[in-house]
Amino acid sequence: MIEPVDMLKVPGNNNATYGPVPKVDQLFQIEFLDIAPSPIPVNDFFFVFLRGVIPSSKKTDVGHVGNLTDAALSFTLSVVLPDGEREQPSTYTVPLRTTAFDDKAHISIRGAEGAFVDHMASSGRNDIVTDFAIPGVFLKTGAWTFEVEARLGDGTCLFAVSLTQWLEGTPW
Numbered sequence: 001m002i003e004p005v006d007m008l009k010v011p012g013n014n015n016a017t018y019g020p021v022p023k024v025d026q027l028f029q030i031e032f033l034d035i036a037p038s039p040i041p042v043n044d045f046f047f048v049f050l051r052g053v054i055p056s057s058k059k060t061d062v063g064h065v066g067n068l069t070d071a072a073l074s075f076t077l078s079v080v081l082p083d084g085e086r087e088q089p090s091t092y093t094v095p096l097r098t099t100a101f102d103d104k105a106h107i108s109i110r111g112a113e114g115a116f117v118d119h120m121a122s123s124g125r126n127d128i129v130t131d132f133a134i135p136g137v138f139l140k141t142g143a144w145t146f147e148v149e150a151r152l153g154d155g156t157c158l159f160a161v162s163l164t165q166w167l168e169g170t171p172w
Helices: none
Strands: 029-036 045-053 072-080 090-095 099-102 105-110 125-133 142-151 157-167
Touching: 029 157, 090 099
Parallel strands: none
Antiparallel strands: 029 045, 045 125, 072 090, 072 142, 099 105, 105 125, 142 157
């Protein structure tokens, strides 16, 4: 695992930092972010658990926070290979809603009472739980950076975190 240096660490069991959007510009206040196991394994499931709220002080800044059904989650992946070469980043965007992508990837959202819901709520606690596996045969060995941003339809940032970990690809 690569530990963050000179960055504002996200609370919880992780090596994530706030960014690329500064924490002050994010609507969602993260209580904790847990990643298990860590470092992230290749070819096995790992889990991400994010808990937080949208504080009432942030809701006054943006009148449309009540409509979270159009929120999207973007993942930007980049890698620095062992020889120092940098690959072009790739970005993937999906709706921020409870979704099963296949048997290897899921996003689940829970409301303040712990029940699964389709979308985040503008009041009360929200939990976002993901599980997925990274197949090693499609992975180049290197220092991988994962930038994850959740945004409303108008581009307002709900949350943004970044983490870097060394991942080992497995040859065919």
